[in-house]
Amino acid sequence: MKLLTGNSNKSLSQKISKHLKTKLVHSSIRKFADGEIHVEIKENIRGNSIFLIQSTSAPANDNLMELLLCVDALKRSSAKNITAVIPYFGYARQDRKVAPRTSISAKLVSNLITKAGADRVVTVDLHAGQIQGFFDIPVDNLFATPIFARHVKKNLNKKNLICVAPDVGGVERTRALARKLDIGIAIIDKRRPAPGKSQVMNVIGNVNGKTCIIIDDIIDSGGTIVNAAEALISRGAKEVHVY
Secondary structure, eight states: OEEEEOSSOHHHHHHHHHHHTOOBOOEEEEEOTTSOEEEEEOSOOTTOEEEEEOOOOSSHHHHHHHHHHHHHHHHHTTOSEEEEEESSOTTOSOOSOSSTTOOOHHHHHHHHHHHHTOSEEEEESOSSGGGGGGOSSOEEEEOOHHHHHHHHHHHSOSTTEEEEESSGGGHHHHHHHHHHHTOEEEEEEEEEEETTEEEEEEEESOOTTOEEEEOOSOOSSSHHHHHHHHHHHHTTOSEEEEO
16 A cells, blocks of 8 residues: 645645554646646555545645546556545535536536546545546445544533534534534524625524534635624524634
8 A cells, every 4th residue: 555645735634644544645746837737756655555535625626637647657657556535525516416507516526537547536524525436446435423422522511512504505514513412503694795705594493502513514705604603603502612
């Protein structure tokens, strides 16, 4: 087994490497003057199982292209199998058609990763669980809920705690943490008047005098979280914590 890192989060890759006591594969990932990405594997990996660690977070397009080129380079270097470890899976928000003439980017990205030559994907808290079905290869969708639960138990007083879903789509994720903490949940009724903008219509559940824990999988502009926190405070919440 060997580890290869892209440029999206080298510090995470180094920590994983240190924990596993395994050196990272020697490689070169650079850009040409016109912005094209060049990937070269600089050691023999023939017959090895490779774990490629590369998120497709911002800048999403560069990191996605880098992921695909790394997979292709590994395939052409005769790796035994390639597991793409993608802690943050970009383009996951577009998992269905929300208008008559829109793309389903999550499906397209899944096809690209599979076609590039990945044998397996490991990711964390997919925006929508059904994205696993977009792949024709095995997908392991890991959850951060147990880690969050341990952190809450260690750092927050359990008395008057409540988990809050920032929108209806996040209820399942919020309920999972609430079960581990044995507390109730509240739901924020959110509307999106335009892309990147959110408006809180109502808070379902009593948050008065309680410490609120908001669970969200994607924070882009931060508008949803800010609006949610303001809505909770205006309804009497004592504190608001975001995970």
